[in-house]
Amino acid sequence: PSHRNLLPYEDHSDLLQKPAPDVKFKSNGKEIALSELRSGKPIFLDFWASWCGSCVDLIPDLKALYAETSNHGLTWISVDEDEDAGDATRVLNTEHIPWANFHDEDGKLAKAFGQNGIPLGVLIDSKGIILFHGTGYEIDALRNAVRKLGPAFKDVALNVRKSDDK
Numbered sequence: 145p146s147h148r149n150l151l152p153y154e155d156h157s158d159l160l161q162k163p164a165p166d167v168k169f170k171s172n173g174k175e176i177a178l179s180e181l182r183s184g185k186p187i188f189l190d191f192w193a194s195w196c197g198s199c200v201d202l203i204p205d206l207k208a209l210y211a212e213t214s215n216h217g218l219t220w221i222s223v224d225e226d227e228d229a230g231d232a233t234r235v236l237n238t239e240h241i242p243w244a245n246f247h248d249e250d251g252k253l254a255k256a257f258g259q260n261g262i263p264l265g266v267l268i269d270s271k272g273i274i275l276f277h278g279t280g281y282e283i284d285a286l287r288n289a290v291r292k293l294g295p296a297f298k299d300v301a302l303n304v305r306k307s308d309d310k
Contacts, residue, residue, distance in 0.1 A: 158258075159257070159258055159274050159277045160274055160275070160276075160277055161273060161274065161275075162273065162274055163272050163273060163274075164178060164257075164266070164272050164273070164274050165178070165256040165257070166178050166179045166272075167252065167253050167256045167257075169181065169221070169223075169246040169253070170246065170247075170249070171246060179272065181221065182219060182268065182270075182272065184270055185217045185218070185219050186217065186218050186219070186267070186268060186269050186270050186293045187218070187219040187220075187221065187267075187268045188213075188219070188220050188221070188265065188266070188267050188268075188286075188290075189221050189222075189223060189264075189266040189267075189268070190206060190221070190222045190223065190263065190264075190265055191222075191223045191225060191248075191253075191254060191257070191259055191262050191263065191264035191265075191266070192222060192223070192224060192225065192232075192262055192263050192264075193224055193225040193226050193232070193262055194224070194226050194231040194232050194234065194235040195231070196225075196262050196263065198262075198263055198280065199262055199263040200235065200239075202263055202283065203239050203241070205283040206283070207239070207241070209286065209287060209290070210242060210243060212300055213290060213297065213300060214242075214243075216297055217270075217296065218290070218293065218297070219243075220242075220243035220244070221243060221244050221246065222236070222241065222243060222244070222245040222246070223245070223246050223248050223253050223254070224245055224246070224247050224248065225248055225251075225262060226247070229247040229249070232245060232247065233245075257277070258277070259279070260279060261279040262279070262280075263279070263280065263281065264277075264279050264281075265277075265278045265281050265286050267286065267289050267290065267293075269293060270293070270294075275289050275293070276289035287300055
C-alpha cells in the first residue's frame with residue numbers, strides 16, 4: 145500500500161480504463177450531467193482549490209495545454225474544493241481561466257472520482273473511459289495522456305511549456 149505513492153499518476157489505477165461516473169454538476173440552481181458536458185468529446189477534469197499552492201502553480205501549464213487542445217475538441221472543466229466558492233472565483237478571475245469551473249460544495253464530485261488529494265487531473269476519452277487519473281501529477285504526464293486521445297492530439301507533447309519554477 146505504501147508503494148502506491150511512488151507513481152502518483154497511477155494512484156487510482158482501479159479507475160483507469162473504466163467508464164467515468166456520470167456525476168452531476170450544479171450551476172445557478174441547475175444540474176448538468178457529465179455525459180451532457182462531454183457530448184461525445186473527450187473531457188479533462190481539474191480538481192483544485194485556491195489554497196492549494198501546487199494547484200495554483202499548475203495553472204500556467206494548464207492554460208498552455210488548454211490553448212493547444214481546446215480547438216481540437218477537448219472540453220475542460222475545473223472543480224474547486226474551496227469552502228467558499230468566492231475564494232476560487234477570485235483566483236479564476238485573476239488567472240483569466242478560460243474554461244468552466246464548478247464548486248464541489250458537498251464533496252460528491254471528489255468522492256465519485258476517488259480523490260485523495262489535489263491537484264487531481266482526470267482525463268476521459270470520447271467514449272467516457274478514464275485514461276488518466278493523477279493526484280499531484282506533472283504536466284508532462286497529462287500531456288502524454290492527452291496524446292493518446294487520437295490523431296488530433298498526437299503533437300501535443302511536442303510543444304511542452306515548463307513552469308518558471310522547474
